[in-house]
Amino acid sequence: MWLIKEVFYQRKRHYLTITAICISIILVLLVNIISGYIIDNVNYSFEQLGLNINCIQLLKNRKDNWIDFIIEDCRIEKYSRYNKKQERDYKIIGCDSDLSQVFTFEFESGSFLNKTSNMYNDNQVVIGNKLKHYFNCYQIDESININGITFRVVGILKKESRNLYEEFDDCIFVFNDYVTDYNHCGLYFVSESRFDDRYLNEFLGKDNYLFVDQSQTKESLNSLLKLIRNVLMVLSFVSVGIAIISLVNNTLNNIYTRMKEIGIKKALGASSKDIYIQFILENMIIFLIGILISLIVVFSVVKVINISLKNKIAIDLSDNVKYIVLILTAGSICNIYPAKKASEITIIETIKNREFS
Amino acid sequence: MIRLDKVVKKYLIGSKELLALNYLDLKLEENCFVAIVGVSGCGKSTLLNVIAGYDDIDYGSYYFRDENVNKFSEEKKLELIKSIGVIFQDFNLLDYLTVKENILLATRYMKGKNDLQQIIFKLDIADILNKYPNQLSGGQKQRVAIARCLITNKKIILADEPTGSLDNENALKIMEIFEKLNNEGISIVIVTHDINIATRCKKIIRMENGRVVN
Ligand SMILES: Nc1ncnc2c1ncn2[C@@H]1O[C@H](COP(=O)(O)OP(=O)(O)OP(=O)(O)O)[C@@H](O)[C@H]1O
Ligand SMILES: [Mg+2]
Numbered sequence: 392m393w394l395i396k397e398v399f400y401q402r403k404r405h406y407l408t409i410t411a412i413c414i415s416i417i418l419v420l421l422v423n424i425i426s427g428y429i430i431d432n433v434n435y436s437f438e439q440l441g442l443n444i445n446c447i448q449l450l451k452n453r454k455d456n457w458i459d460f461i462i463e464d465c466r467i468e469k470y471s472r473y474n475k476k477q478e479r480d481y482k483i484i485g486c487d488s489d490l491s492q493v494f495t496f497e498f499e500s501g502s503f504l505n506k507t508s509n510m511y512n513d514n515q516v517v518i519g520n521k522l523k524h525y526f527n528c529y530q531i532d533e534s535i536n537i538n539g540i541t542f543r544v545v546g547i548l549k550k551e552s553r554n555l556y557e558e559f560d561d562c563i564f565v566f567n568d569y570v571t572d573y574n575h576c577g578l579y580f581v582s583e584s585r586f587d588d589r590y591l592n593e594f595l596g597k598d599n600y601l602f603v604d605q606s607q608t609k610e611s612l613n614s615l616l617k618l619i620r621n622v623l624m625v626l627s628f629v630s631v632g633i634a635i636i637s638l639v640n641n642t643l644n645n646i647y648t649r650m651k652e653i654g655i656k657k658a659l660g661a662s663s664k665d666i667y668i669q670f671i672l673e674n675m676i677i678f679l680i681g682i683l684i685s686l687i688v689v690f691s692v693v694k695v696i697n698i699s700l701k702n703k704i705a706i707d708l709s710d711n712v713k714y715i716v717l718i719l720t721a722g723s724i725c726n727i728y729p730a731k732k733a734s735e736i737t738i739i740e741t742i743k744n745r746e747f748s
Numbered sequence: 749m750i751r752l753d754k755v756v757k758k759y760l761i762g763s764k765e766l767l768a769l770n771y772l773d774l775k776l777e778e779n780c781f782v783a784i785v786g787v788s789g790c791g792k793s794t795l796l797n798v799i800a801g802y803d804d805i806d807y808g809s810y811y812f813r814d815e816n817v818n819k820f821s822e823e824k825k826l827e828l829i830k831s832i833g834v835i836f837q838d839f840n841l842l843d844y845l846t847v848k849e850n851i852l853l854a855t856r857y858m859k860g861k862n863d864l865q866q867i868i869f870k871l872d873i874a875d876i877l878n879k880y881p882n883q884l885s886g887g888q889k890q891r892v893a894i895a896r897c898l899i900t901n902k903k904i905i906l907a908d909e910p911t912g913s914l915d916n917e918n919a920l921k922i923m924e925i926f927e928k929l930n931n932e933g934i935s936i937v938i939v940t941h942d943i944n945i946a947t948r949c950k951k952i953i954r955m956e957n958g959r960v961v962n
Pocket of ligand 1: 743760761
């Protein structure tokens with residue numbers, strides 16, 4: 392109780408150090424929380440896209456049933472064939488109905504191509520959102536004309552619908568059967584583990600295909616984000632170091648301006664240990680005040696940021712507590728030296744130096 | 749109660765030795781009321797610092813209640829410091845504490861607390877309890893310093909020019925308090941330049957060049 396009061400009495404002395412400590416702790420916590428949030432969110436987005444979707448795209452046409460071979464040899468269960476035809480104002484993607492199992496599409500209205508329905512003979516298409524205007528077709532079950540063939544629109548995708556590889560706003564999905572001119576022919580498939588592309592090299596020839604692996608993309612993006620996060624963490628810990636140095640320096644300087652205090656206390660019977668403990672605890676209280684203010688600031692900043700976020704940032708206290716404890720310990724350890732110096736001051740020194748205090 | 753035998757306290761000034769206490773012998777009885785006088789630089793403050801246990805001596809021995817202080821451990825030294833109250837001319841109070849907090853500061857490091865109300869009454873400081881030292885007059889400050897000695901039951905009070913910065917009226921008021929305390933059984937040792945102050949004590953000890961002369 393005495394101690395808190397004394398720290399408070401001498402608060403002017405501590406303003407700057409507390410500010411420095413606050414800034415550095417706020418930096419550490421915010422970097423940790425926000426970078427954690429970004430990394431989580433990226434991973435979450437990947438998961439939403441579907442786990443480990445891989446894409447093999449043929450760069451040279453082949454005559455054989457290469458897709459079937461790969462599916463069989465690699466025991467791929469979830470997959471979809473697709474062909475892509477490039478047009479001026481829209482892309483035609485020929486696919487099978489399994490594509491909706493590999494990707495999750497979001498629909499404004501309607502649903503995906505349905506091979507098992509009675510209407511199979513009906514020419515079905517799903518169109519991207521932009522093409523509503525292009526074809527003047529704003530509802531499902533309306534008909535549109537593509538290259539002289541009439542199709543029935545069974546689904547309109549949501550605006551900005553996309554997966555990792557494509558934006559779908561200007562895409563038309565039709566069944567493979569209707570695509571005659573195959574420039575590119577490819578396979579989307581889901582694999583739990585990382586797909587080994589050595590087999591593809593052997594089978595398709597190294598330069599004849601393009602392979603995109605989502606887990607690979609995810610990993611490289613993740614490692615990049617983690618690198619950025621680590622660099623920022625190191626920088627914020629450097630600022631913590633500077634704050635601690637300034638606190639230690641401040642305490643060391645204070646020893647001489649506080650000689651009178653130390654002398655009077657010792658003359659009243661305070662032992663060196665009492666003084667030592669006082670300095671250590673005082674330093675801790677300063678840190679605790681700093682931590683408290685930092686926490687308040689961090690919580691409010693996160694709250695403010697959260698207003699504009701769809702996925703709210705959640706603060707994982709247990710994760711941040713370890714940093715706080717680390718900072719507190721480092722600060723206390725660094726303060727042992729000045730505290731020891733302060734406790735070693737003798738009454739006689741303070742009496743002789745009283746002109747200065 | 750206090751006995752100094754051939755005590756030497758040396759200071760090195762450049763390569764020259766200065767004997768601030770020069771084979772000094774001194775005896776102070778229980779419940780004494782002593783004034784120490786002497787020219788500036790004769791070693792009065794040095795002597796007080798030695799008696800209070802603040803300073804070590806280079807030669808001779810210091811007996812406190814028949815125990816040799818030279819051989820005291822850290823803890824016993826602390827006990828000695830705690831049992832002696834010291835009042836300086838102007839080096840007593842912490843500026844950031846109120847009068848009351850300054851007085852109670854002593855109880856933080858020492859067990860046993862006397863009745864604060866009684867002390868406040870005795871020293872007539874009731875109306876300044878919540879003021880800060882820089883809001884006090886010199887005489888008030890000294891009374892607070894005395895109050896702080898009383899709160900923890902000191903048996904000896906050493907005062908280094910307690911009235912040095914006070915006017916006559918305030919100085920006399922402090923002396924009256926000392927007289928009262930002495931009657932209650934507290935030993936009092938005052939260092940002073942003021943002969944009026946010295947003559948109010950029961951005994952005057954004269955110092956010259958680090959020695960007691962009569
Ligand atoms: N730290 C020191 N280093 C060197 N010499 C010192 C030191 N402290 C005191 N002295 C010397 O010791 C002598 C005694 O000093 P002391 O302070 O005891 O004098 P004093 O009798 O109290 O004088 P005053 O009446 O002016 O207070 C002086 O000559 C002083 O110069
Ligand atoms: Mg002196």
